[in-house]
Amino acid sequence: MTVTQEATQEKRHFGLLDDLHYARIGSARLSPDGKWVVYERTQPDAETEKTSRNLWRINLATGESRQLTYDDSSSAPEWSPDGKSIAFLSGRSGKPQIYLLPTDGGEARQITDFMQGIAGGPTWSPDGKSLAFTAGPAVEPRDPSDPYTVTRFIYRFDGIGYLDDHVRNIFVLTLADGSVKQLTDDAQMNRTLRWSPSGDEILYLASHDPDSPKLFYSKIRVVTMDGDIEEILGLDWGFIKNADWSEDGKKIIFASAVSDHPMATKDDLWEVARSGGTPVNLTSTMENGVEMAWHPAHNADKMLYFGDSARVCVAESGKKGIYAISLTGEPDPQQLLGGERTLSLLDANDTHMLFLSSTLENPGELHIANLDGTDEKPITHVNEAHMAGIIFPEVEHLLYTNEDGDQVEGWMLLPPGGEAPYPTVLYIHGGPHGWYGHKYTSDFQMLAGAGYAVLFVNPRGSTGYGDDYASALSGHWGVMDYKDLMAGVDYAIEQGLADPDKLGVCGLSYGGFMTTFTVGQTRRFKAAVAENPITDLVSRYGTADMGPWGSLSELGGKPHEIPEVYKQSSPITYAHLCTTPTLLVQGEDDYRCPIGQGEQFYAHLKANGCPTEMVRLPGMSHVASISGPVKVQKAQNEATLNWLNKYILGIS
Numbered sequence: 077m078t079v080t081q082e083a084t085q086e087k088r089h090f091g092l093l094d095d096l097h098y099a100r101i102g103s104a105r106l107s108p109d110g111k112w113v114v115y116e117r118t119q120p121d122a123e124t125e126k127t128s129r130n131l132w133r134i135n136l137a138t139g140e141s142r143q144l145t146y147d148d149s150s151s152a153p154e155w156s157p158d159g160k161s162i163a164f165l166s167g168r169s170g171k172p173q174i175y176l177l178p179t180d181g182g183e184a185r186q187i188t189d190f191m192q193g194i195a196g197g198p199t200w201s202p203d204g205k206s207l208a209f210t211a212g213p214a215v216e217p218r219d220p221s222d223p224y225t226v227t228r229f230i231y232r233f234d235g236i237g238y239l240d241d242h243v244r245n246i247f248v249l250t251l252a253d254g255s256v257k258q259l260t261d262d263a264q265m266n267r268t269l270r271w272s273p274s275g276d277e278i279l280y281l282a283s284h285d286p287d288s289p290k291l292f293y294s295k296i297r298v299v300t301m302d303g304d305i306e307e308i309l310g311l312d313w314g315f316i317k318n319a320d321w322s323e324d325g326k327k328i329i330f331a332s333a334v335s336d337h338p339m340a341t342k343d344d345l346w347e348v349a350r351s352g353g354t355p356v357n358l359t360s361t362m363e364n365g366v367e368m369a370w371h372p373a374h375n376a377d378k379m380l381y382f383g384d385s386a387r388v389c390v391a392e393s394g395k396k397g398i399y400a401i402s403l404t405g406e407p408d409p410q411q412l413l414g415g416e417r418t419l420s421l422l423d424a425n426d427t428h429m430l431f432l433s434s435t436l437e438n439p440g441e442l443h444i445a446n447l448d449g450t451d452e453k454p455i456t457h458v459n460e461a462h463m464a465g466i467i468f469p470e471v472e473h474l475l476y477t478n479e480d481g482d483q484v485e486g487w488m489l490l491p492p493g494g495e496a497p498y499p500t501v502l503y504i505h506g507g508p509h510g511w512y513g514h515k516y517t518s519d520f521q522m523l524a525g526a527g528y529a530v531l532f533v534n535p536r537g538s539t540g541y542g543d544d545y546a547s548a549l550s551g552h553w554g555v556m557d558y559k560d561l562m563a564g565v566d567y568a569i570e571q572g573l574a575d576p577d578k579l580g581v582c583g584l585s586y587g588g589f590m591t592t593f594t595v596g597q598t599r600r601f602k603a604a605v606a607e608n609p610i611t612d613l614v615s616r617y618g619t620a621d622m623g624p625w626g627s628l629s630e631l632g633g634k635p636h637e638i639p640e641v642y643k644q645s646s647p648i649t650y651a652h653l654c655t656t657p658t659l660l661v662q663g664e665d666d667y668r669c670p671i672g673q674g675e676q677f678y679a680h681l682k683a684n685g686c687p688t689e690m691v692r693l694p695g696m697s698h699v700a701s702i703s704g705p706v707k708v709q710k711a712q713n714e715a716t717l718n719w720l721n722k723y724i725l726g727i728s
Contacts, residue, residue: 086465087465087466087467088465088466088467089466089467089491089492089493089524089525089526090466090467090468090521090522090524090525091522091525092522092526092710092713092714092717093122093710093713094462094466094521094522094525095518095521095522095709095713096120096121096122096706096709096710097120097122097462098120098438098439098459098462098518099117099118099119099439099458099459100117100118100119100439100440101115101116101117101118101432101439101440101441101442101456101458102115102116102117102118102129102151103115103116103151103152103153103422104116104153104422104423104430104432104442105153105154105155105422105423105430106155106423106424106425106428106430107155107159107179108155108156108157108158108159108425109159110136110425110427110428111135111136111137112133112134112135112136112159112179113133113134113136113430113442113444113455114131114132114133114134114144114153114155114162115131115132115133115134115153115442115456116129116130116131116150116151116152116153117129117130117131117132117458120706120709121706122706122710124706125705125706125707125710126148126706127148127705127706128148129148129149129150129151130143130144130145130146130147130148130150131143131144131145131150131151131153131162131164131177132144134442134455134456136444136455139455141456144162144177145164145166145177145184147166147167147168149166149167149168149172150164150165150166150175151164151165151166151172152164152165152197152198154198154199154200155200156200156204157200157202157203157204158204159179160178160179160180161176161177161178161179162176162177162179163175163176163177163198163200163207164177164184164198165194165197165198166184166186167193169186170193171190171191171192171193171194172193172194172195173186173187173188173189173190173193173194174186174187174188174194174197174198174207174209174249175187176251187207187249187251187254188209188211188249188256190211190212190214191214191215191216192211192212192213192214192215192217192242193211193212194209194210194211195209195210195211195212195242195244196209196210196244196267196269197209197210197269199269199270199271200271201248201271201275202271202273202274202275203275204251205250205251205252206248206249206250206251206275207248207249207251208246208247208248208249208269208271208278209246209247209249209269210244210245210246210247210266210267210269211244211245211247212241212242212243212244212245213243213245217241218238218241224238226238226240227286228240228263228286228287229285229286229287229288229289229291229624230284230288230289230291230621230622230624230625232621232667233265233284233291233621233667234621234666234667234668234697234698234699235667235697235698235699235700236265239263239265239284239286240263242265243262243263243264243265244264244265244266244267245258245259245260245261245262245266246258246259246260246266246269246278246280246299247259248278248301257301257303258303259278259299259300259301259303260299260303260305262282263284263285263286264282264283264284264285264295265282265283265284266280266281266282266283266297267280267281267283268280268281268318268319270319270320270321272298272321272325273321273323273324273325274325276300276301277298277299277300277301278298278299279296279297279298279319279320279321279328280297280298280299280319281294281295281296281297281316281318281319282294282295282297283295285311288311289624289625289628290311290625291621291622291625292315292622292625293311293314293315293316294311294316294317295307295308295309295310295311295316296308296309296316296319296328296330296348298350308328308348308350308352309330309348309355313332313334313355314332314333314334314335314338315332315333315334315335315338315339315341315343316330316331316332317330317331317332317333317343318330318331319331322347322403325350326349326350327347327348327349327350328347328348328349328350329345329346329347329358329386329403330345330346330347330348330355331343331344331345331346331365331366331388332344332346332355333365335543335547336629337547337550337629337630338629339507339509339626339629339630340509340537340543340546340547340549340550340629340630341365341543341546341547342362342363342364342365342366342542342543342546343365343366343367344357344358344359344360344362344365344366345357345358345359345366345386345388345401346358347403358386358401358402358403359401359409361408361409362390362409363392363542364390364391364392364539364540364541364542365390366388366389366390366399366401367388367389367390367391367396380421380423380424380429384402384403384404385400385401385402385403386400386401386403387399387400387401387412387421387424387429387447388401388421389419389420389421390409390411391418391511391539391540392540392541393485393513393540393541394485394487394511394512394513394514394534394540395414395415395416395417395418395513395514395540396417396418396419396420396515397411397412397413397414397415397419398411398412398413398414398419398421398429398431398449399411399412400412400448412445412448412449413431413445413449413452416435416514417433417434417435417514417515418433418434418435418513418514418515418516419431419432419433419434419443420432420434420440422442424447426447427446427447428444428445428446428447429444429445429446429447430442430443430444431443431444431445433454434515434516435514435515435516436468436471436489436514436515436516436517436520436521437463437466437468437516437521438459438463438516439459439516440516441454441455441456441457441458441459441460442454442455442456443455466525467492467493468492468521468524469489469490469491469492469521469524469525469530470489470490470492471487471488471489471490472487472488472489472490472573473485473487474486474487474488474531474533474564474567474568474571476563476564476567477563478535478536478559478560478563479559479563480559482536482545482560484533484534484535484536484560484563484564485513485533485534485541486512486531486532486533486534486564487512487513487531487532487533488500488529488530488531488532488568488573488574489520489521489523489524489529489530490524490529490573491524491525491526491527491528491529492524492525494527494529496572496573497569497572497573497574497575497576498527498528498529498573498574498575498578499527499528499529499575499578499579499580499724499725500528500529500530500531500565500568500573500574500575500578500579500580501523501528501529501530501531501579501580501581501582501720502531502532502561502564502565502579502580502581502582502601503517503519503520503523503530503531503532503581503582503583503587504532504561504581504582504583504586504587504590504591504594505532505534505538505583505586505587506583506584506585506586506587506588507537507538507539507585507586508537508538508549508553508557508586508589508590508630509537509538509539509546509549510538510539510586511534511538511539511540512532512533512534512538513534513540517532519582519713519716520532522713522716522717523717523720526717526720526721527725528580528720528724529568529573529574531564531565531568531574533560533561533564535556535557535559535560535561535564536548536549536556536557536560537549537556537557549630550629550630550631550632551630551631551632551638551641552645553589553613553630553631553645554589554590554593554644554645554647555644555645557590558590558593558594558597561590561594562598565579565600576600577602578602578724578725579600579601579602579724580601580602580603580604580605580720580723580724581594581595581601581603581604581605581656582604582605582606582607582716582720583605583606583607583609584607584608584701584702585607585608585609585610585668585669585698585702586610587607588606588607588608588609588610588669589606589609589610589611589647589669591604591605591606591609591658592604592606592609592611592647592651592658592677593645593647593650595654595656595658596647596649596650596651596653596654597650597653599655599656601656602656602657602723602724603656603657603658603659603719603720603722603723603724604656604657604658604659605658605659605661605715605716605719605720606658606659606660606661606674606677607660607661607662607701607712608661608662608663608666608668608669608674608698608701609647609660609662609669609673609674609677610647610669610673611646611647611648611651611673611674611676611677612646612647612648612673612676613627613631613635613642613645613646614635614642614646615672615673615676616669616670616673617634617635617642619670619672620667620668620669620670621667621668622668631645647677648676648677648680651676651677651680651681651684652680652684654680654681654684654686655686656686657686657687657688657719657722657723658677658681658686658687658688659688659689659690659691659715659716659719660674660677660678660688660689660690660691661674661690661691661693661701661712661715661716662674662675662690662691662692662693662701663693663695663696663697663698663700663701663704664692664693664694664695664696665695665696665697665700666696666697666698666701667697667698668697668698668699669698671692674690675690678690687723689719691711691712691715693708693711693712696708
């Protein structure tokens with residue numbers, strides 16, 4: 077009899093450190109001949125508290141996977157057009173630089189040496205003779221102890237720093253002689269470089285205009301190899317997030333929301349002539365928009381084109397699938413791949429598309445499928461061995477009606493081996509226009525493994541239910557979504573799932589905002605954990621990187637114009653009423669939800685005798701607090717679980 081490893085492995089609940097055994101897959105690319113995939117794999121180590129990020133290659137014919145780099149700092153792989161080299165970024169010499177790795181064997185060779193490192197890229201020219209990339213100014217970094225003057229409207233950005241120190245210009249490196257030419261020299265954050273099919277110009281997005289509060293807005297520009305710049309669409313056109321060429325180079329396809337409330341409005345796919353003109357909406361019939369990242373430090377889901385059609389990702393009802401979009405207007409958009417999971421499109425060729433598939437239990441594995449969505453199969457199994465030893469919670473799907481008659485969708489993870497009604501943690505998503513559903517969230521699994529049911533819902537304001545649902549929150553932060561969240565708790569109690577005497581509430585970013593808002597409205601929760609919250613919308617207006625623009629877009633005006641809206645929606649207004657033991661977790665270098673927000677709430681709770689503590693994360697930005705160094709994640713996990721156990725279960 078053959079005994080498998082899985083059969084002999086004793087299964088257990090998801091533990092405090094299990095998330096730190098999961099690998100994460102980043103960017104991935106198909107080789108030009110379609111026979112190979114190169115991908116970026118990040119692996120944390122809970123014991124050493126270090127994280128490695130290396131490149132791996134998969135033989136699609138045999139399924140064999142082989143590690144290509146061992147420097148623990150490799151990322152952004154790109155095949156050369158002839159498939160003979162892979163360009164990538166590595167920090168092995170200090171700052172990130174571009175390296176070339178021959179695919180037939182041999183060592184990687186460093187080909188750039190920029191003082192501040194490479195910010196974005198590399199991107200191959202169609203003929204394979206050049207690489208385009210972005211980098212900061214070739215000057216010594218400013219001494220942080222020196223006095224300095226700022227003149228930008230928005231002068232610092234979370235996860236990046238002070239923008240004058242980190243502008244991103246476009247460069248082109250000629251491989252034959254190693255020469256580098258700078259194509260732009262301005263105060264923008266230039267990104268998302270796309271070579272034209274002819275190779276004589278580069279399409280890009282220029283964001284963070286120094287004179288505008290619209291820090292996330294981008295201009296679509298084209299630059300020639302002589303450095304001549306032409307602006308196709310400006311900041312006033314819309315909230316542009318991604319752009320690329322049509323196959324013939326005569327048109328530009330881009331994703332954008334056009335609205336006074338762009339964060340709450342779906343991103344449509346648009347088309348505009350290379351020569352300019354009026355853009356045409358290609359997805360006006362879709363209820364939900366295409367998914368595109370808007371942070372310049374993030375990779376967006378790719379938009380991929382094949383003649384008269386495109387492939388894009390669309391989120392709806394707690395899931396994200398891949399759709400085919402006609403560039404001619406007919407037929408209507410068609411879903412190719414879906415299911416109870418989250419798909420992220422990474423690359424494609426003439427026959428196949430490559431994407432990441434994530435579930436509630438798994439951060440993601442690479443899958444490949446035909447362009448029409450058929451013959452899908454996984455090509456990585458990086459987390460399966462670890463998952464085999466874990467008993468995962470059951471998932472309960474919830475549909476309930478709020479007091480205004482709207483249907484709200486949610487889910488509950490039920491702790492393995494537990495008995496209903498369960499001690500329950502309401503976990504609130506960020507955004508406010510984020511969404512929960514069938515995607516991996518480490519805290520959910522950790523809490524379920526510790527014996528808690530986890531309730532997560534998509535209140536009004538969430539993405540995936542149409543523009544009316546998402547924009548209903550505009551001008552009503554806290555007030556409207558609080559009703560939906562409490563209705564979800566009531567429903568879970570009515571269904572016999574949640575123990576009304578053992579409730580907790582947690583959230584990060586806007587979820588932290590809603591957590592601090594909630595504990596000022598009710599005493600039904602025994603404990604709360606608010607990570608990186610906003611608590612005072614007036615001070616947030618002047619101190620957060622997206623304060624001015626975000627406030628105008630989401631609240632409807634400046635503090636002096638609508639003071640009652642700011643007061644009504646600010647958790648600090650109700651802090652004196654809070655009796656719920658509240659833990660605050662805050663990155664000290666967070667520019668999105670600055671640490672002063674948590675400090676104000678902490679001071680109010682202390683002054684009014686409410687049990688509270690603050691976990692401060694030195695050097696952590698908003699982004700890094702979410703997915704930062706191993707020791708930071710361990711500290712966050714331990715603090716969260718200890719706080720909830722103490723005040724909900726009475727376990728110290």
